[in-house]
Amino acid sequence: MAHFPGARYAAPHVMTLVQYQGNLLSQTREWTNLHDEELRRRAVKAAGEKDSPALVSLAVAYLGHQGGSGVLSSPRTVEAYALGVRQFVAYATEQAINLLRPGRHDAQGYVNAMLAAGRAPAGVQLKVAAAGCLYRALRWAGATEADPFRDVKVPKDRTPGIVKRPPYSEDDIADVIEQADVQAKFLLFLTAHAGLRISEALALEWQDLDESARRIHVRSGKGRKSRIVAMSSSLGRAARAYRTQFAPGGPEHDTGHRTTPPERVFRYASVMTARYHIEKAFKAAGVPFRGFHPGRKYAGTKLLRQIKDFGRVAAHLGHESVDTTRRGYAQLAADDLKEDLSGW
Structure with a gap:
């Protein structure tokens, strides 16, 4: 520093x-x-x-x-x-x-x-x-x-923010998921697929998760704005597995030290505690942990390359301005126009 x-x-x-x-x-x-x-x-x-x-x-x-x-x-x-x-x-x-x-x-x-x-x-x-x-x-x-x-x-x-602090790569995410336990996998999918901020993920309550409709209700977004976020198929499976173990009535619900109310999805509210849990999976995968934000950037970049619509990506990430998404969270490939120009 x-x-x-x-x-x-x-x-x-x-x-x-x-x-x-x-x-x-x-x-x-x-x-x-x-x-x-x-x-x-x-x-x-x-x-x-x-x-x-x-x-x-x-x-x-x-x-x-x-x-x-x-x-x-x-x-x-x-x-x-x-x-x-x-x-x-x-x-x-x-x-x-x-x-x-x-x-x-x-x-x-x-x-x-x-x-x-x-x-x-x-x-x-x-x-x-x-x-x-x-x-x-x-x-x-x-x-x-x-x-x-x-x-x-x-x-x-x-220098664009996504260049200074790039997203995790596809291989990084895949390697970490392979090593992650149920809890770490669910948290990683929330950031890297749903694009949630870590504060938004830790504030989730059980009623905010709708696995059948594959939707998440984010009630504590930045600027106190709520939004509905779609779940990926992988996140839906991870959410069901997590609920089976950690929801009220599940085998892990009352085990361990809980610092949050029982309606909260995660048993801890601290970013440092979340970091401790997920860093173990990164370390086991041999991937340097650079914080939770590169996961959001992974979500933004992957979604943009798939749908090529900054506005929809901004909505997914909870950005008020598309410029925020464009500058720091999503990046098209340098040869993105290659197929469009092929017939010229």
Whole structure:
């Protein structure tokens, strides 16, 4: 991982990042319950002292109170913004930046430092979004009028996402399925055939699976959008096998450590736990595990080459914009037009 000035200061606070306590509403109320003058005083004090935990708390409160998704912001979004605020505060501490009265070159200097350290433009954009959120929070609290990230420039990365992070190959998927147990096989098919995000797969309930109609009802899609997803024949068989073992009344339903309600399909809700289970199959197959997203990209690419319709592929993957599918999730073969041009 590339480092940039100030990154080392983020390490002592990493544990607090994952201690997501309570709901976002309760965290928001820690600041919104204050009188305006006390809100301003605390924000000014936190910024003046570069108190990272307090500034993270303020930014999260603003995100939950006035952010685009408000209190419905996902924990992963909150964590990503929290980490971004920590890293910017660490950089500001190292560079002796006055958070309440930043210099006109300070924000762009932060961007340039990250780029010079080798961070990808897309990653830098996420850090800029977090730092910008901090300043919106400070303005909301009445601590400053500064808006240093309003005009910063982050170069566009012209390399398509599917090139930078390609899908698993056909052989990869076949080899892993051969080594996978019932649970890992079902999870792999959900990502690599149904194209589900790992968060969508882990949120599934038994009532969401309709093996006879070969349909999945995704209720917790990105942006809180639901959709109906078709099952492949292989996924339908894997779903039936999984239900036989793990559904209520099945031999494996009450065995092992369950951290989710009984109506949930999977007994665990953590991505890290899901990764632990499926990595065993990848390791046995000798295939490097690169995360769950390459499985979604496999689904997108295979479906696009079969139906040649970006719109239908976007709907299958739950993308609001076809451009998202085109840039990062599905790719036609370089000689895709070969048959169409053969009679010219």
